[in-house]
Amino acid sequence: EAEVAQSPRYKITEKSQAVAFWCDPISGHATLYWYRQILGQGPELLVQFQDESVVDDSQLPKDRFSAERLKGVDSTLKIQPAELGDSAMYLCASSLIGQSSYEQYFGPGTRLTVT
Amino acid sequence: KNEVEQSPQNLTAQEGEFITINCSYSVGISALHWLQQHPGGGIVSLFMLSSGKKKHGRLIATINIQEKHSSLHITASHPRDSAVYICAVRSRGAQKLVFGQGTRLTINP
Numbered sequence: 001e002a003e004v005a006q007s008p009r010y011k012i013t014e015k016s017q018a019v020a021f022w023c024d025p026i027s028g029h030a031t032l033y034w035y036r037q038i039l040g041q042g043p044e045l046l047v048q049f050q051d052e053s054v055v056d057d058s059q060l061p062k063d064r065f066s067a068e069r070l071k072g073v074d075s076t077l078k079i080q081p082a083e084l085g086d087s088a089m090y091l092c093a094s095s096l097i098g099q100s101s102y103e104q105y106f107g108p109g110t111r112l113t114v115t
Numbered sequence: 116k117n118e119v120e121q122s123p124q125n126l127t128a129q130e131g132e133f134i135t136i137n138c139s140y141s142v143g144i145s146a147l148h149w150l151q152q153h154p155g156g157g158i159v160s161l162f163m164l165s166s167g168k169k170k171h172g173r174l175i176a177t178i179n180i181q182e183k184h185s186s187l188h189i190t191a192s193h194p195r196d197s198a199v200y201i202c203a204v205r206s207r208g209a210q211k212l213v214f215g216q217g218t219r220l221t222i223n224p
Contacts, residue, residue: 093158104148
């Protein structure tokens with residue numbers, strides 16, 4: 001069964017360092033989402049791509065976070081410099097198309113700890 | 116006030132009990148999702164619904180659009196049902212999902 005792949009699964013970094021996460025969506029899924037989930041809370045959308053274009057990055061802290069999906073397939077989320085408050089689970093999801101009738105499929109997530 | 120509120124936040128029950136988790140939302144929606152998150156983080160979609168009721172195995176999801184309320188029921192609960200259950204809604208005209216804070220369910224043998 002096709003799955004959303006993410007790496008790494010766990011990352012520990014010191015504050016002020018740069019960190020990057022990778023996501024490979026299910027083949028054929030045009031829409032890709034990056035979410036941040038702080039412990040004890042629900043996920044919060046950081047950025048949504050439709051193919052290679054950003055559809056929504058209104059909640060992305062653009063002074064330190066960046067995301068790209070250059071060929072419209074896999075995607076990278078970067079944080080530079082990392083801060084203590086960035087410690088969270090970073091989830092990637094994909095769907096056939098970003099409309100209400102289409103289900104989102106989630107990857108296993110990357111748990112980031114900033115020390 | 117959050118757009119999506121879940122109750123209870125934590126729920127502990129004995130194996131075999133009937134479980135109900137509630138979700139209330141404040142906006143007009145085009146769809147509501149129920150998701151399951153196991154320790155370790157992976158999220159699995161359980162249901163997507165916009166009206167009525169859906170059933171899958173021991174899980175039942177209902178939604179009342181007029182009252183802006185949905186419930187997730189688990190019949191004959193089992194320790195493997197222990198997880199965080201998350202409600203998420205898509206507002207009418209919007210593409211993104213807004214998530215509740217989750218309900219942590221623990222089923223004891």
